[in-house]
Amino acid sequence: MRGAADYAGDVTARINPSILSADFVNMERDLNRIQTADYVHVDVMDNHFVPNLTFGPQMVGRVQDVSPIPLDVHLMISDVDRWGPGYAELGAFSVTFHVEAATDPVAVARAIRDRGARAGLALKPGTPVEPYLELLPEFDQVLVMTVEPGFGGQSFMPETMPKLRLLREQVRRLGVDTWLQVDGGIALDTIAIAAEAGADTFVAGSAVYGADDPERAIAGLREAATSAWMEP
Numbered sequence: 001m002r003g004a005a006d007y008a009g010d011v012t013a014r015i016n017p018s019i020l021s022a023d024f025v026n027m028e029r030d031l032n033r034i035q036t037a038d039y040v041h042v043d044v045m046d047n048h049f050v051p052n053l054t055f056g057p058q059m060v061g062r063v064q065d066v067s068p069i070p071l072d073v074h075l076m077i078s079d080v081d082r083w084g085p086g087y088a089e090l091g092a093f094s095v096t097f098h099v100e101a102a103t104d105p106v107a108v109a110r111a112i113r114d115r116g117a118r119a120g121l122a123l124k125p126g127t128p129v130e131p132y133l134e135l136l137p138e139f140d141q142v143l144v145m146t147v148e149p150g151f152g153g154q155s156f157m158p159e160t161m162p163k164l165r166l167l168r169e170q171v172r173r174l175g176v177d178t179w180l181q182v183d184g185g186i187a188l189d190t191i192a193i194a195a196e197a198g199a200d201t202f203v204a205g206s207a208v209y210g211a212d213d214p215e216r217a218i219a220g221l222r223e224a225a226t227s228a229w230m231e232p
């Protein structure tokens with residue numbers, strides 16, 4: 001079991017609402033409903049890497065223009081070696097790409113960092129983490145998908161938790177500050193499981209936008225994750 005001390009003073013869970021669950025024709029209004037979020041999670045889907053289609057650079061740029069909160073862009077697209085670094089040029093705080101879609105993940109991460117954004121590596125539920133553990137210093141965050149990427153509203157997959165435990169152990173061993181993010185099925189009843197396994201950053205779509213009061217939902221999720229770290 002981890003304790004708060006493992007977070008070296010950073011003991012507040014980051015809650016990143018996913019605008020995949022927002023109303024696409026009222027995006028600015030819905031961005032303003034999550035002003036206590038840490039980052040806005042923006043799912044870019046190309047109907048090729050995943051079966052769903054959302055938005056591309058033009059929309060991400062506009063979201064960036066109007067959002068009061070920095071953007072955490074999650075690329076679910078093919079050929080990220082070619083298309084990924086351009087998203088960093090839009091001013092996003094972080095750009096996360098899937099290792100399954102990259103030919104040279106380290107080169108993509110370096111290109112993203114060179115353009116001023118934090119670089120994140122995402123893993124589908126069936127992708128093992130072991131080959132990437134030694135590469136952690138190349139990434140500012142690792143996203144462990146807790147559902148198959150593509151759609152909101154799916155059920156959390158607890159079988160992905162061993163990957164988080166390995167990542168948390170490696171972060172500690174290397175002494176790096178790589179954030180560990182989870183995405184998919186995160187809600188009040190699952191967030192503590194992921195927090196206990198080592199996550200410090202939580203993406204939530206339906207749990208935030210499906211709530212009557214999104215700000216209260218964010219506060220509840222943050223409290224549930226932070227409490228899980230404090231448990232003896």
Ligand SMILES: O=C(CO)[C@@H](O)[C@H](O)COP(=O)(O)O
Pocket residue numbers: 018019020021041043074147148149150151152153154183184185186203204205206207
């Ligand atoms: O990347 C994805 C889905 O592929 C997510 O960011 C979803 O938007 C999460 O939605 P919920 O599972 O929280 O409803």
